Amino acid sequence: MKIGFDNALYMQKQKEHILERIARFEGKLYLEFGGKLFDDYHAARVLPGFEKDAKIRLLCEMREQAEVIFCISAGNIEKTKIRADLGISYEADLLRQIDALHQLGLLVNSVVITQYTGQAAADNFVKKLTALGITYYIHRPIKGYPTDVDYICSEEGFGVNPYIETTRPLVVVTAPGPGSGKLATCLSQVYHEQKRGICAGYGKYETFPIWNIPLKHPVNMAYEAATADLQDVNMIDPYHLEAYGVTTVNYNRDVEAFPIVSTILTRITGNSKFYCSPTDMGVNMAGYAIVDDEVCRQASCQEVIRRYYKGLADLKQGKESAETVEKLKSIMQQLGVRPENRTTVLPALTKRNNSNAPAVAIELPDGRIITGKATNLLSATSGAVLNSVKVMADIPKSVLLMSPSVLEPVKKMKTELLHSHSSLLKLDDVLTALYICAASDPTAAKAVEQLPRLRGCELHSTQLLNSGDEATLRKLGMNVTCEPVFPGKMLFF
Numbered sequence: 445m446k447i448g449f450d451n452a453l454y455m456q457k458q459k460e461h462i463l464e465r466i467a468r469f470e471g472k473l474y475l476e477f478g479g480k481l482f483d484d485y486h487a488a489r490v491l492p493g494f495e496k497d498a499k500i501r502l503l504c505e506m507r508e509q510a511e512v513i514f515c516i517s518a519g520n521i522e523k524t525k526i527r528a529d530l531g532i533s534y535e536a537d538l539l540r541q542i543d544a545l546h547q548l549g550l551l552v553n554s555v556v557i558t559q560y561t562g563q564a565a566a567d568n569f570v571k572k573l574t575a576l577g578i579t580y581y582i583h584r585p586i587k588g589y590p591t592d593v594d595y596i597c598s599e600e601g602f603g604v605n606p607y608i609e610t611t612r613p614l615v616v617v618t619a620p621g622p623g624s625g626k627l628a629t630c631l632s633q634v635y636h637e638q639k640r641g642i643c644a645g646y647g648k649y650e651t652f653p654i655w656n657i658p659l660k661h662p663v664n665m666a667y668e669a670a671t672a673d674l675q676d677v678n679m680i681d682p683y684h685l686e687a688y689g690v691t692t693v694n695y696n697r698d699v700e701a702f703p704i705v706s707t708i709l710t711r712i713t714g715n716s717k718f719y720c721s722p723t724d725m726g727v728n729m730a731g732y733a734i735v736d737d738e739v740c741r742q743a744s745c746q747e748v749i750r751r752y753y754k755g756l757a758d759l760k761q762g763k764e765s766a767e768t769v770e771k772l773k774s775i776m777q778q779l780g781v782r783p784e785n786r787t788t789v790l791p792a793l794t795k796r797n798n799s800n801a802p803a804v805a806i807e808l809p810d811g812r813i814i815t816g817k818a819t820n821l822l823s824a825t826s827g828a829v830l831n832s833v834k835v836m837a838d839i840p841k842s843v844l845l846m847s848p849s850v851l852e853p854v855k856k857m858k859t860e861l862l863h864s865h866s867s868l869l870k871l872d873d874v875l876t877a878l879y880i881c882a883a884s885d886p887t888a889a890k891a892v893e894q895l896p897r898l899r900g901c902e903l904h905s906t907q908l909l910n911s912g913d914e915a916t917l918r919k920l921g922m923n924v925t926c927e928p929v930f931p932g933k934m935l936f937f
Contacts, residue, residue, distance in 0.1 A: 469645025558625025
């Protein structure tokens, strides 16, 4: 993979900037973490060289100075909000992240359940937190938030929220997803710290949009594509331009919220120059770590195409709106890219047309395109993956990797024991059988050794994937797109 981003330089600059910000506020900073704390696959895809766990690695370097507060909205718990890239609920992801932080030796202070109005699901989550011994706090909606500043910055507003005891100079406020109340939690804590005579500050750890590259740069456009369902748009920061005469990029929600956030911070601290612009609030050195602009441009254009296909698939399944897909199409047009610019699309469609069967195409690390089709035995995904590992291991196409004596019992288990409607072997079935064969067959073992090389490879399917294949491909780390076509005519998918 071509590298366009210097991750070590990025982490160094981010750390320096955070330490400067802590010093500016006399040793206490509440830092809202935008985006994902772990597994930032979007950043890794559009900035080749960015490490998906860069944020957490940075916190590990600062573990003696940092502690973490998690926020989760009671409304998101009630709606069983799902983190799309992992397929798990927000509350499950929150517990997963707490476990990971504990294993890394990072201090987790507590969980804040925000916007609580008596939701039964939130009450059940509180019971779970209590049973697990996790400290939690409840924040209820504040009347007039965020516009009634006088009421918000009073004992009836932020003053009603419980004060969260913190001991470290850096308090990271994060969440499993957007709309979790991170900003309000930070502002509430700054209010309580000021009441206690502590000059605490607020900042926002951001990656996108990148403020010091052009507004229509593909990296920033890819971020707009990633938030298309929210109808977010990148824009020039007018406050920064007015204050400093410098053009920078931000996005509409931060720009729209800035006057209110600035007013609240001014009211709490008495400092009218707390920040002059939303760009000032950000801690974002990503632009300084782009070392090959063209590589990042190409990677971002590919991400936009992937987002477009995801939008089409979600629209087909009733999980997305036509407006979102139209916005994604508009972003592609602005960048001058088309679906067929994704290298695996045309080979997959050609294979489908020639074989009259569902097909999958995979781009290998060296750029070769390998295809596979559905058969009476294997799904198209299984066929393409097996063909790919054969090619990478220089195993002749005619060689069987798995013995029928292994495959037949797997088919029998699916149909007779598990009562599956289909005897077709999905990818997880095939990988299990392949590993079993590898224990005694050197050729199968050679194929197994190639599986880690599929991480980061591109895959396109001519039909929507079943949840089993999709989950397995996600675990393999492959970048997957699908044509918005249901397999067969079954209503239940």
